[in-house]
Each structure stands twice: as structure tokens, then as C-alpha cells.
Amino acid sequence: xxxxxxxxxxxxxxxxxxxxxxxxxxxxxxxxxxxxxxxxxxxxxxxxxxxxxxxxxxxxxxxxxxxxxxxxxxxxxxxxxxxxxxxxxxxxxxxxxxxxxxxxxxxxxxxxxxxxxxxxxxxxxxxxxxxxxxxxxxxxxxxxxxxxxxxxxxxxxxxxxxxxxxxxxxxxxxxxxxxxxxxxxxxxxxxxxxxxxxxxxxxxxxxxxxxxxxxxxxxxxxxxxxxxxxxxxxxxxxxxxxxxxxxxxxxxxxxxxxxxxxxxxxxxxxxxxxxxxxxxxxxxxxxxxxxxxxxxxxxxxxxxxxxxxxxxxxxxxxxxxxxxxxxxxxxxxxxxxxxxxxxxx
Ligand SMILES: [Zn+2]
Ligand SMILES: [Zn+2]
Numbered sequence: 001x002x003x004x005x006x007x008x009x010x011x012x013x014x015x016x017x018x019x020x021x022x023x024x025x026x027x028x029x030x031x032x033x034x035x036x037x038x039x040x041x042x043x044x045x046x047x048x049x050x051x052x053x054x055x056x057x058x059x060x061x062x063x064x065x066x067x068x069x070x071x072x073x074x075x076x077x078x079x080x081x082x083x084x085x086x087x088x089x090x091x092x093x094x095x096x097x098x099x100x101x102x103x104x105x106x107x108x109x110x111x112x113x114x115x116x117x118x119x120x121x122x123x124x125x126x127x128x129x130x131x132x133x134x135x136x137x138x139x140x141x142x143x144x145x146x147x148x149x150x151x152x153x154x155x156x157x158x159x160x161x162x163x164x165x166x167x168x169x170x171x172x173x174x175x176x177x178x179x180x181x182x183x184x185x186x187x188x189x190x191x192x193x194x195x196x197x198x199x200x201x202x203x204x205x206x207x208x209x210x211x212x213x214x215x216x217x218x219x220x221x222x223x224x225x226x227x228x229x230x231x232x233x234x235x236x237x238x239x240x241x242x243x244x245x246x247x248x249x250x251x252x253x254x255x256x257x258x259x260x261x262x263x264x265x266x267x268x269x270x271x272x273x274x275x276x277x278x279x280x281x282x283x284x285x286x287x288x289x290x291x292x293x294x295x296x297x298x299x300x301x302x303x304x305x306x307x308x309x310x311x312x313x314x315x316x317x318x319x320x321x322x323x324x325x326x327x328x329x330x331x332x333x334x335x336x337x338x339x340x341x342x343x344x345x
Contacts, residue, residue, distance in 0.1 A: 023092055025084075027051065028142040032159055035168070036085040037071035037078075041238050044073040046085065048145055049158040049168050057154050057169060070171035072164030074233070075343075077171065087140035094138035101134050152177050163223075165230055165343055173343035179223055179335055186215050186328060190321050209319040210292045216324060217289040220331045221252045224262075224270070224338060228252075231266050231342045255283055268341050273333045282334075285327035291317050 032048035145159040151167035197205030251257030
């Protein structure tokens with residue numbers, strides 16, 4: 001069959017004798033193409049990646065169009081051709097349908113266009129063919145993704161939603177890279193707080209430090225939750241995994257909560273690398289965060305008991321840069337250890 005417009009994409013025939021076409025996907029303004037994980041159970045699925053292979057990976061990859069990609073979110077390994085997005089497939093389908101319509105219209109036009117109506121005999125048959133409008137080609141645009149990443153192992157460039165566990169090209173674990181980047185952001189906030197304080201007053205600096213401490217604890221909770229979900233989904237059926245995951249609720253807002261979940265369900269001791277004083281200090285940081293988040297930053301009895309020193313109830317909790325940096329260091333130890341246990345780097 002002659003596919004007219006599609007002809008330009010024809011590459012020959014498959015072994016089974018089917019017509020084969022090769023369509024280049026459009027790069028977005030950042031030079032990336034969209035990809036979608038083929039694993040039905042993958043939660044996020046969509047990411048974008050560069051079509052430029054880093055020099056070091058050239059030999060490893062061979063035919064890029066048939067390369068096995070790794071889903072950055074769930075780690076599924078599959079042929080590049082199975083990572084097309086729904087939108088891309090719809091676009092290709094619409095081009096095929098338009099091509100087929102056009103071909104049929106031309107064929108019918110040629111066959112019936114000027115044929116005289118048959119006359120005489122018992123009855124006459126009249127076939128008229130009118131050219132209809134062709135179905136239009138569906139357009140698509142890639143989604144905007146905020147997190148652009150350069151893999152620190154193979155320097156491949158890609159973009160994702162939030163955080164990911166793997167580089168799609170080399171497949172190596174890269175969640176630590178995201179975590180480190182988040183920690184760096186908090187460190188900048190802490191180092192800038194002094195300058196902001198001089199410029200806008202101590203209150204603003206204190207508020208900045210309070211936010212930074214809340215962010216540190218937020219990273220602990222967020223990354224551990226993410227890691228737990230990833231590992232549980234790898235280990236259990238979808239149904240069982242969801243049941244376990246639902247039980248997390250606010251449990252990772254407490255050190256003992258996170259400890260129990262990881263110990264019981266994954267046999268990981270998340271605090272393995274913390275000394276007793278470090279753990280106690282982190283415990284206190286969690287209590288501080290509670291005061292900041294739930295009590296307008298005013299000391300309550302619960303906090304005073306935890307701090308084990310006399311502080312006036314309802315007085316303002318003061319956060320020093322060192323409070324944030326110490327908590328940050330402990331969270332770095334705990335989360336890095338746990339992430340590496342789940343996905344060896
Ligand atoms: Zn996936
Ligand atoms: Zn990589």
C-alpha cells in the first residue's frame with residue numbers, strides 16, 4: 001500500500017512483511033524528549049531525557065534507538081521503544097490515520113472519480129465519491145518539569161518530577177544526588193541568615209533559621225518515606241505494598257516511628273550510624289520543629305520535658321545556625337545510610 005504522506009518515514013518491511021516507519025520525536029525547547037515508564041504500577045511514569053549521549057557512554061550503548069532505559073522512578077528496565085508517552089503514540093497514530101485516509105481517498109478518487117453511471121439492464125448502480133476533509137494530525141507538547149538533572153555518574157541530562165532513584169541512561173542510583181542538593185539549599189539559607197538579619201532585622205533571620213530547621217526535618221521525613229515506598233513496592237505485590245505504605249501516616253515524624261517501620265518491614269537499622277548523643281540531639285531537633293510548626297514557636301511543657309532543662313513555657317524558642325547544621329548533619333547520616341541500603345550507589 002502506498003501511504004503518501006507517510007512515505008517519507010518508511011524504512012522498509014519487518015520480518016513478518018509489515019510496513020515499517022520511523023518517526024523522529026520532537027525535542028522540546030530544552031532539547032529533551034518525553035518518556036513514559038511502561039510499568040503499569042509505576043506512580044509517576046513521565047520524565048524527559050536528552051538525545052545526546054555523553055562520550056563515555058557511546059561504547060556502552062550501541063544502537064540508542066534499541067537501548068534499554070531505566071525508569072528513574074521505579075527502576076523498570078525496558079527497551080527505549082516501550083517508553084513512548086501516550087501523547088506521542090496518539091500523535092503517531094493520528095499521522096498514520098491521516099495517511100491511510102488520504103491514500104484511500106486517492107484510490108477511491110481514481111477508481112470512481114469519473115466513471116460514467118451504468119445504464120440499461122434491470123437496475124442501475126450509481127457510486128459517487130466525494131472527497132471529505134482529512135482527519136487532522138494531533139499535536140503534542142512535552143510537559144514542563146522543574147527538576148533538571150545531570151547524572152553525576154555518566155553526566156547524562158534528564159528532567160523529572162520531584163526526585164528520582166535512577167539515572168535513565170546508566171541506571172545507577174542517584175537519589176543521594178537529590179538529597180545532597182536539598183541539603184545544600186538549606187545550608188545556603190543558614191549562611192544567608194546572618195546577612196538577611198543585618199539587612200532586615202533579627203526577627204527575619206530567626207524566622208529563616210526556624211524555616212531551615214523545619215526543612216531539615218522535612219527532608220528526613222520526605223526522603224525516608226520515599227525510600228520506604230520504593231523498597232516496599234519492590235518487595236511486595238501491589239496490594240500488599242499499598243497496605244503497608246498507607247500505615248506510614250505521620251509515623252516518620254518521630255524517630256522511633258521511622259526506626260520501627262524500617263526495622264520491621266525492611267530489616268534496616270536507620271540510626272545505625274548515629275551515636276547516642278547524636279540521636280538525642282536529633283530527637284530534640286524534632287521537638288523544636290514541633291514547637292515551630294504547631295505552637296507558633298513558643299515553648300510548651302512537652303518541649304520543656306524533652307529538653308530536660310528549665311525554660312519558661314510560652315517563651316520564644318531560639319534557633320541558632322548551629323542547631324540547624326547539627327540536625328542537618330545527623331539527617332545526612334541517617335538518610336544517606338538508608339538510601340544506600342535500598343539502592344546501592
Ligand atoms: Zn517506572
Ligand atoms: Zn547516569
